[in-house]
Amino acid sequence: MVGRFLLIVLTLGLCTFVVRPEMFxxxxxxxxxxxxxAIYTQTSLLRLTLSHLALVACAVLASTIIAVALGxxxxxxxxxxxxxxxxxxxxxxxxxxxxxxxxxxVPMMGFGAAPTLxxxxxxxxxxxxxxxxxxxxxxxxxxxxxxxxxGLIRRQRLWSVExxxxxxxxxxxxxxxxxISLATATIGSTIAAPTLGxxxxxxxxxxxxxxxxxxxxxVGLIAIIIYEVFSSLEHSAARxxxxxxxx
Amino acid sequence: MIQIENLTKRYGxxxxxxxxxxxxxxxxIAALVGTSGSGKTTLLRMINRLVEPTExxxxxxxxxxxxxxxxxxxxxxxxxxxxxxxxPHRTVGQNIATxxxxxxxxxxxxxxxxxxxxxxxxxDPAQFRDRMPHELSGGQQQRVGVARALAARPEVLxxxxxxxxxxxxxxxxxQADLLELQKKLGTTLVIVTHDMEEAIALGDHIAVxxxxxxxxxxxPKDLLTQPADDFxxxxxxxxxxxxxxxxxxxxxxxxxxxxxxGATIARTTNLRDALAECLWRGVDVLPLDGGGxxxxxxxxxxGRGLAETQGEVN
Numbered sequence: 001m002v003g004r005f006l007l008i009v010l011t012l013g014l015c016t017f018v019v020r021p022e023m024f025x026x027x028x029x030x031x032x033x034x035x036x037x038a039i040y041t042q043t044s045l046l047r048l049t050l051s052h053l054a055l056v057a058c059a060v061l062a063s064t065i066i067a068v069a070l071g072x073x074x075x076x077x078x079x080x081x082x083x084x085x086x087x088x089x090x091x092x093x094x095x096x097x098x099x100x101x102x103x104x105x106v107p108m109m110g111f112g113a114a115p116t117l118x119x120x121x122x123x124x125x126x127x128x129x130x131x132x133x134x135x136x137x138x139x140x141x142x143x144x145x146x147x148x149x150x151g152l153i154r155r156q157r158l159w160s161v162e163x164x165x166x167x168x169x170x171x172x173x174x175x176x177x178x179x180i181s182l183a184t185a186t187i188g189s190t191i192a193a194p195t196l197g198x199x200x201x202x203x204x205x206x207x208x209x210x211x212x213x214x215x216x217x218x219v220g221l222i223a224i225i226i227y228e229v230f231s232s233l234e235h236s237a238a239r240x241x242x243x244x245x246x247x
Numbered sequence: 248m249i250q251i252e253n254l255t256k257r258y259g260x261x262x263x264x265x266x267x268x269x270x271x272x273x274x275x276i277a278a279l280v281g282t283s284g285s286g287k288t289t290l291l292r293m294i295n296r297l298v299e300p301t302e303x304x305x306x307x308x309x310x311x312x313x314x315x316x317x318x319x320x321x322x323x324x325x326x327x328x329x330x331x332x333x334x335p336h337r338t339v340g341q342n343i344a345t346x347x348x349x350x351x352x353x354x355x356x357x358x359x360x361x362x363x364x365x366x367x368x369x370x371d372p373a374q375f376r377d378r379m380p381h382e383l384s385g386g387q388q389q390r391v392g393v394a395r396a397l398a399a400r401p402e403v404l405x406x407x408x409x410x411x412x413x414x415x416x417x418x419x420x421x422q423a424d425l426l427e428l429q430k431k432l433g434t435t436l437v438i439v440t441h442d443m444e445e446a447i448a449l450g451d452h453i454a455v456x457x458x459x460x461x462x463x464x465x466x467p468k469d470l471l472t473q474p475a476d477d478f479x480x481x482x483x484x485x486x487x488x489x490x491x492x493x494x495x496x497x498x499x500x501x502x503x504x505x506x507x508x509g510a511t512i513a514r515t516t517n518l519r520d521a522l523a524e525c526l527w528r529g530v531d532v533l534p535l536d537g538g539g540x541x542x543x544x545x546x547x548x549x550g551r552g553l554a555e556t557q558g559e560v561n
Contacts, residue, residue: 142328146331150326150395242379
């Protein structure tokens with residue numbers, strides 16, 4: 001209850017700040033030097049936030065579609081031998097630093113949002129894939145036995161039993177990917193993608209801590225809010241299934 | 248009717264079920280008993296093709312099961328398992344409606360059937376239809392599991408340790424309810440259990456299995472009085488034999504003319520309970536509901552399995 005109240009306060013605060021950053025000028029003034037401006041105004045903070053969110057949403061959506069499809073594929077009877085291969089591919093996606101993906105893809109894709117999208121997409125695959133595989137392979141055996149026993153065919157078992165039961169687990173994977181992508185998207189601004197990273201980079205270039213703080217704060221708050229919303233979705237989905245949730 | 252002919256299941260070089268043949272008549276209960284690893288569950292799962300037989304065949308009402316597509320076969324055969332296996336994300340009503348839904352019954356028919364079954368299993372439809380499985384007690388979950396298995400009025404019901412997860416008090420009640428229900432519906436029932444007590448309480452015929460082989464298939468009385476070998480005998484337990492034999496018959500069958508003092512006992516009381524009552528009260532004669540008596544002497548004769556069989560042999 002307290003948590004929910006806090007979340008609403010945070011969300012309202014964030015919205016106000018993004019729409020009317022100049023209202024908070026006094027707060028950031030102490031972090032500036034030599035009469036530098038306290039609030040970043042070159043690009044509207046609202047526009048940066050929205051395009052940051054849009055970039056993350058597109059990347060996570062694409063990761064989700066590919067990773068869940070891949071997870072389903074390798075947990076089917078015919079796809080089981082591809083499980084190690086798919087694991088390797090997804091892990092490699094996770095180990096290549098996003099900066100390297102940006103550096104490698106700019107020559108091919110040019111500057112802007114596209115290389116960032118690619119980096120976020122690759123980076124987001126692994127958590128969703130791993131959670132989908134875990135969710136689909138750790139289903140209660142007697143429920144699966146019953147699903148076969150009542151005469152559901154494979155496709156029906158997948159859609160009406162296995163995926164609904166694995167749903168909370170898959171959702172947890174999407175939450176992880178989203179939070180990671182929110183933070184990682186900032187580096188996209190090094191190659192001119194319109195994200196909140198722009199504010200941070202401007203701060204670093206002009207030695208203006210107030211800018212760095214603003215950019216970091218907005219990204220951090222969004223991450224916390226999205227994390228909490230996803231968590232409560234997972235909890236209610238799991239409660240509906242009668243699973244005992246820790247925490 | 249279920250006919251199992253020379254059924255064998257091999258995994259690599261291990262034979263899990265070896266050449267088992269048996270027949271369960273329409274409306275009868277067959278109990279498959281054995282220790283774990285005896286092949287009883289595999290045998291059961293070959294009937295609805297959850298396991299494909301290596302050799303042999305299963306005939307259901309004379310029709311070869313291998314000629315029916317597995318999912319269609321399973322929709323014709325009820326299947327209830329230990330720990331109920333209810334779909335945790337579906338309500339009680341949706342769980343029960345699973346097979347009728349697959350068979351494309353109309354919504355009106357399905358709703359009516361769900362309510363009918365809930366009534367049958369002593370669960371108030373208004374109260375239970377829309378609950379989630381995890382909101383029910385163990386006994387209620389088990390009943391919903393059986394209701395789901397019976398939803399499309401199958402002629403055959405397979406049960407794999409259906410009462411395994413229940414505590415002893417609820418289990419006895421669940422067994423009695425199942426017997427009554429089976430009598431009412433006339434369903435042919437094959438039930439797997441590791442508990443000889445349960446097999447004797449439920450089975451018209453009992454199949455004892457060990458290491459994939461069928462050691463003996465007969466009535467509870469056959470098993471008690473003429474065990475096929477030492478294994479069957481050890482499974483029955485020699486100390487329990489007379490009492491189990493007594494538990495097969497009710498006092499109505501032994502009723503004699505006469506008078507006796509004390510509280511009357513119901514005619515459906517089994518002989519084992521009647522004997523216990525005699526010993527407890529310290530009397531030789533018990534009065535029955537609706538007149539007549541049962542004597543301690545008659546009870547003693549009924550519990551004498553060995554003498555009776557020898558008498559038959561001579």
